[in-house]
Amino acid sequence: MDVQKLITIALGAILINNFIFSQFLGICPFMGVSKSSETAVGMGLAVTFVMGLASAVCYPINKYILVSEVIFPNAVDNLKFMQTIVFILVIASLVQFIEMFLQKTMPSLYTALGVYLPLITTNCAVLGVVLQNVQNDYSFIESVVYGVTGGLGFLLAIYLFSAIREKLQFSENPKSFDGFPIALVTAGLLALCFGGFSGLNIFG
Amino acid sequence: MDFKKQLKEGLITQNPVTVQLLGMCSTMAITTSLFNGLGMGLSVLVILTMSNIFISALRKVIPSKIRIACFIVVIATFVTVVDLFLQAYLEELAANLGVFIPLIVVNCIILARAESFCYKNSVPAAAVDGICQGLGYTLVLVIMCLIREFIGKGSFGGGILNGGKGIQIFPAEFAVGGMALPVGGFLTLACVIAAMQYFLNRSKKGTKKEEVAG
Numbered sequence: 001m002d003v004q005k006l007i008t009i010a011l012g013a014i015l016i017n018n019f020i021f022s023q024f025l026g027i028c029p030f031m032g033v034s035k036s037s038e039t040a041v042g043m044g045l046a047v048t049f050v051m052g053l054a055s056a057v058c059y060p061i062n063k064y065i066l067v068s069e070v071i072f073p074n075a076v077d078n079l080k081f082m083q084t085i086v087f088i089l090v091i092a093s094l095v096q097f098i099e100m101f102l103q104k105t106m107p108s109l110y111t112a113l114g115v116y117l118p119l120i121t122t123n124c125a126v127l128g129v130v131l132q133n134v135q136n137d138y139s140f141i142e143s144v145v146y147g148v149t150g151g152l153g154f155l156l157a158i159y160l161f162s163a164i165r166e167k168l169q170f171s172e173n174p175k176s177f178d179g180f181p182i183a184l185v186t187a188g189l190l191a192l193c194f195g196g197f198s199g200l201n202i203f204g
Numbered sequence: 205m206d207f208k209k210q211l212k213e214g215l216i217t218q219n220p221v222t223v224q225l226l227g228m229c230s231t232m233a234i235t236t237s238l239f240n241g242l243g244m245g246l247s248v249l250v251i252l253t254m255s256n257i258f259i260s261a262l263r264k265v266i267p268s269k270i271r272i273a274c275f276i277v278v279i280a281t282f283v284t285v286v287d288l289f290l291q292a293y294l295e296e297l298a299a300n301l302g303v304f305i306p307l308i309v310v311n312c313i314i315l316a317r318a319e320s321f322c323y324k325n326s327v328p329a330a331a332v333d334g335i336c337q338g339l340g341y342t343l344v345l346v347i348m349c350l351i352r353e354f355i356g357k358g359s360f361g362g363g364i365l366n367g368g369k370g371i372q373i374f375p376a377e378f379a380v381g382g383m384a385l386p387v388g389g390f391l392t393l394a395c396v397i398a399a400m401q402y403f404l405n406r407s408k409k410g411t412k413k414e415e416v417a418g
Contacts, residue, residue, distance in 0.1 A: 022386050024233035028312055031228065081288060084306040085280040092273055121272070124229050124310045131303050176402040180225060181394040188390030195385060 006145050009138075011200075013149040019125045020157040020187075021194040026125030030158055031183065033119075040162035041155070042112055048151025050098065050120050051129050054091050055147030058130045059140050061090060087130045095121045125154055157194075161187060207332055214336030220313045221344040221393075222400040227313040230304050231345060232389030237362035241349035243297040245342025247290070247305065251282045252314050252341075253334035258282075260322040260330035275318045280309045313341060344396065351392050356383030 019025045026047070033043045065071070065079070066086060072078040079086075099117050102110040110117075120126060129150050133143040164186055173182045220226050230248075234240045258278050259266075266274045287305045290298040298305065308314070317337055322330040353362050358379040360371045382388055 024229045024386065024389065025307075027229045027232065028226070031225070081284060084284050084287065084309055085277065088276055088280050088309050089273070092276060121276075122310045122312060122315060124307045127310050128303055128307060131306055135303070174398070176398040176405070177394070178401075181398040181401070184390050184394035184397065188387050188394065191386045191390055192382075195387060 006142065009142055009146050010149040013146055014153040014156065015194070015197040016200055018153045018157055018194050018197075019128070019150050020154060021191040022198070023128070025128040026123050026154055029119060029123050030154075030161065030187075031180070034158050034162040034165055034183075037159060037162045037166065040158045044151070044155030044158045046117060047120060047123060047125065047154050048148060050091075050095060050123075051126055051151040051154075052144055052148040053098075054087075054094055054126050054130055055133055055143040056140070057094060058087055058090055059133065059138075059143045061086065062134055083131070083134065084127075088127055091126050091130070092121045125150065157190070161190060164190070210329075210332050210336045211339070214333070214338075214340040215343055216340075217404070218337075219340045219344065219400070220316075220337050221341060222397045223404075224313075224316065225397075226316055227311045227341065228393065230307065230311060231341075231348065232386070232393055234301055234304055235345055235348040235352055235389065235392070236356070236384050237300075237353055238346065238349045238360075239297065239362060239364050240300050241345040242342070242364070243290075243294065244301055244304065245338070245345040247286050247301075248308060248311065248313070248341055249335065249338030251279065251286055251308055252317065252338045253331055254282045255279045255314055256317060256322045256330040256334035257327055259318045260325060260327045263323050266323075271323065272315075272319075275315060276309065279314050279318070283308045313337065347396060348389075348392050351396075352383050352388050355380050356388055 013019070017023055020027065020030050029043060029047070034040045062083065066083060067075075067078045067080055095118060099110070102117070129147050133146060136146075138146060165183060168182065168186060171182075177185070214220070218224060221228065221231050227248075230244060234244050255275075255278050259275055262274075262278075283306060286308075287298075290301075290305060317333060321333050325333070350360070353359055354373065356379055358372060358374045358376050360373055380388075383392070
């Protein structure tokens with residue numbers, strides 16, 4: 001196992017290719033649930049968990065069923081075209097399953113996450129991370145690391161943004177920019193800051 | 205069925221991006237050239253219309269408890285069809301849009317229309333709604349592309365006109381490269397939404413004044 005590659009993937013997912021600020025994945029929950037830091041952190045943690053788990057579950061499904069060389073000796077016959085449908089179904093049922101599991105075993109966490117849990121199904125960062133794992137030919141461990149660190153990058157972004165947004169409520173801005181547009185401008189400036197990380201060249 | 209009213213809602217008063225604030229990931233990510241914007245907009249238009257028609261036709265069969273999962277399967281099917289079509293016939297567009305084609309599955313616009321409109325309305329109304337909302341989405345994408353391309357590269361119609369290079373309006377050295385980066389996406393969308401809010405507020409005030417005068 002190549003530790004150096006794992007660190008490259010992790011730092012890349014958190015800072016350089018941050019899911020929000022440089023890949024534009026998961027903007028909807030990022031904008032929707034960032035009005036207070038507390039809910040933002042809850043959402044970030046839930047997304048991190050689901051992204052890691054989805055990466056772990058989708059990897060064997062893809063490798064041993066959809067593009068398996070044992071089942072489909074001819075590469076032309078394989079079920080690669082079913083990837084999108086299968087992955088989104090896996091993610092949807094995974095989220096549903098986590099919801100039921102938390103409700104039974106950890107009611108306090110379940111109430112804390114509330115409505116955000118089902119919303120994760122339509123978070124494009126989750127489907128995005130699974131599709132990218134396949135595109136980049138990541139191994140099982142690399143996929144899980146990419147999923148978890150991608151989620152941590154999301155957590156970092158949404159926490160920073162929510163902290164700024166709390167202050168933003170007291171600012172005076174042009175009337176047309178009130179509410180959503182000024183939040184987008186703020187996110188744009190944060191993206192500019194994160195753009196600075198793109199100069200970071202880890203291990204050549 | 206009022207086609208004109210639905211068209212006005214889709215394009216302006218209920219525009220999916222600028223008013224309902226849905227589907228922003230793709231709006232910001234792929235609007236770097238007119239070709240990408242039009243391609244993405246039309247893909248979503250086709251998928252939205254087809255999935256609207258099917259979900260509306262199946263609305264009496266789909267049990268309400270598992271409706272979201274059913275919607276997603278229908279949407280994912282059409283997304284796969286469009287994805288394969290683009291890979292076969294428009295390879296360049298498929299490469300440019302990359303992961304954002306399969307991600308149309310989780311584009312909130314389609315799911316939101318399915319949930320709020322198609323599940324309650326007849327097939328023809330749902331089809332018209334799909335076309336109108338799709339046109340509204342395409343319109344915003346094209347506007348964003350024009351702004352970002354003009355400021356970011358100094359060109360017009362990249363990917364389509366002038367053999368794919370686009371018409372250079374001012375030399376590329378003077379362009380603000382940042383507009384083609386993620387920052388530009390956020391700032392342009394903020395300005396487009398702000399402009400929309402400005403005009404909507406103004407027209408509201410206008411009608412109020414007319415009412416008072418009348």
